[in-house]
Amino acid sequence: MKETYDLLVVGAGPAGLMAAKTAAEAGLKVGLIERKQNIAEIKRACSMMVVSLSGRYLGERVTLNPRNQRICFPHYGFSVAYQGPHKNFYTWQICSYKGNKIQIGGYKENLLKGDAGRASAIYNKEVLLGGLLEENISLNVDVFHPYNVLGAIKEGREVKVITREGKTFKGTFVIAADGRSSRLARSLGLNQDRKFFGTAITAGYEMVDTEIPEEFSLFQIFLNEEPLMRAWITPRTADREHFVMVTSINHGADFEGAFERFTRQGIFSPWFKRAEKKRRLSAIGNMFSHIIKPYKDQVVFVGDTIWCKESEMTGAVISGWKAANAVALALIEGKVSEEGVAD
Ligand SMILES: Cc1cc2nc3c(=O)[nH]c(=O)nc-3n(C[C@H](O)[C@H](O)[C@H](O)COP(=O)(O)OP(=O)(O)OC[C@H]3O[C@@H](n4cnc5c(N)ncnc54)[C@H](O)[C@@H]3O)c2cc1C
Known part of the structure; x- marks a missing residue:
């Protein structure tokens, strides 16, 4: 594939879907790569509790707003569509x-x-992922699935993402949102110093x-x-x-x-x-202990890829949003480097 994306996001869980949507809203050309056939379908166990409606978690107190059917993150100042039930x-x-x-x-x-x-409340994670996916599609994010990503290699100013299926993608930045057992973290050597x-x-x-x-x-x-x-x-x-x-x-x-x-x-x-x-x-x-520096070779790591346990939907969405904003700023300022996304 000849086309180079501003940003490739690997993994379409809450972190990856949020990162791709945020970057597309910032005007970036975004490709999203996921190994599941049906992106909204849950394959892993999840209790689907909102963490947290009644106290702070990672500096945020999430709000379920039935009026505009969105889950709101008022401290960070963004929201995501959620047209599903809660209990x-x-x-x-x-x-x-x-x-x-x-x-x-x-x-x-x-x-x-x-x-x-x-x-707190229980939500339906499949509805949340489905809503985020629709937002991505309407923002013209190119969604590629099912593709199983094997690794990422920096080549000049670009990063090449390689899949098991033999297809490769090119991006200026990559956001790795491939979850708890992140293959990208492993392949780039980020697990080496973890306990x-x-x-x-x-x-x-x-x-x-x-x-x-x-x-x-x-x-x-x-x-x-x-x-x-x-x-x-x-x-x-x-x-x-x-x-x-x-x-x-x-x-x-x-x-x-x-x-x-x-x-x-x-x-x-x-x-x-x-x-x-x-x-x-x-x-x-x-x-594992968390990854101290969630960055290598123009790849930024988010959500469960970097924590010692689950970041929960709340943490995954916040970190996807933060990383995408950092990438957008780095591109605007022409700093395709660790310094560009340091914030
Ligand atoms: C038992 C259990 C209960 C939980 N209960 C709750 C709860 O009540 N509330 C809550 O908020 N959270 C809960 N969680 C945590 C929550 O599931 C995660 O923290 C959250 O989904 C992390 O989002 P993520 O986007 O970082 O990763 P994930 O949701 O894991 O998404 C990663 C995505 O990347 C894709 N992927 C992985 N590898 C590749 C690859 N090589 N190539 C392409 N795609 C790939 C996966 O298919 C997946 O779609 C629970 C987790 C567990 C295990």
């Missing part, structure tokens, strides 16, 4: 497998207060016809399993639907067995008497 939840309940619990927030009192009493803390593994199911008491709550349950495992239950936006995950940092843990024992035996099983599994979503993530 408030009011408490965080931490339980032992015997049912002893510590509860943060009074359920009834908070429920009565409505939005003012919520801990390795372990691997977090999640197996989860979206379940229908659940009967959870105080259902608009987040539950964290310590399971009677060896090695230690936890279950997490969060509402989905539809009625009587929940996302139920079992998690461990031990590879050898019996995830399916623990899930079955939790939902079919013991004191929590009545919650799932009529429940059925709708979709399985799992996730695996190595936990």
Whole structure:
């Protein structure tokens, strides 16, 4: 391909979609490369909580605005389209497998207060990604998928992005938004100095016809399993639907067995008497210390690519927005360099 983009964005999660949209709004010629066939479809486990509606996270307190159907980031001063449903939840309940619990927030009192009493809300991430994708398309971002990116090489003033399918793309800058196990970070040697803390593994199911008491709550349950495992239950936006995950940092843990024992035996099983599994979503993530300098060879790293854990939708979107603005400024000022995007 002969054409050179001002910016190539690799990965169309919340960070990449936000970066591509922001750069296109700034007048840049943008190409977005994603390995999934269906960009809006979620492949990894996600509880879909907004982090955070009731407190600050990464300097921001997000607002869900049903009037203009946007998720707003008032501190940074931008918003993204979100024409989907949301469901408030009011408490965080931490339980032992015997049912002893510590509860943060009074359920009834908070429920009565409505939005003012919520801990946060569940959104639909697939609707969010779909909305961001539409915004990108309407801004004439060239979206290339499915392409699996193998690496990036700096050649003169350009960066060449290489895909498994044999297609190459050229950009002046690249934003790497390829997530937790970023191939771009690995291929450019950015993982070399990171400390390795372990691997977090999640197996989860979206379940229908659940009967959870105080259902608009987040539950964290310590399971009677060896090695230690936890279950997490969060509402989905539809009625009587929940996302139920079992998690461990031990590879050898019996995830399916623990899930079955939790939902079919013991004191929590009545919650799932009529429940059925709708979709399985799992996730695996190595936990490294964060990347100190998220830049190399005109490639800027954002979102989950650089953190030791998940940056959450909130952090991913903020960092995509910041990186795209930095790239736009660097191009305007003719500083195609680390100095150009340093801010
Ligand atoms: C169990 C679990 C629960 C979570 N719960 C929540 C929650 O409740 N709320 C919340 O806000 N966040 C939650 N998160 C975190 C959230 O999913 C991430 O922080 C967020 O999606 C990060 O966005 P991102 O754009 O940086 O990366 P991702 O969302 O991972 O997007 C990366 C994109 O890059 C693509 N890609 C990867 N490699 C390549 C390649 N080689 N070539 C081309 N494309 C590639 C992927 O297909 C993907 O589309 C949870 C995560 C886990 C694991």
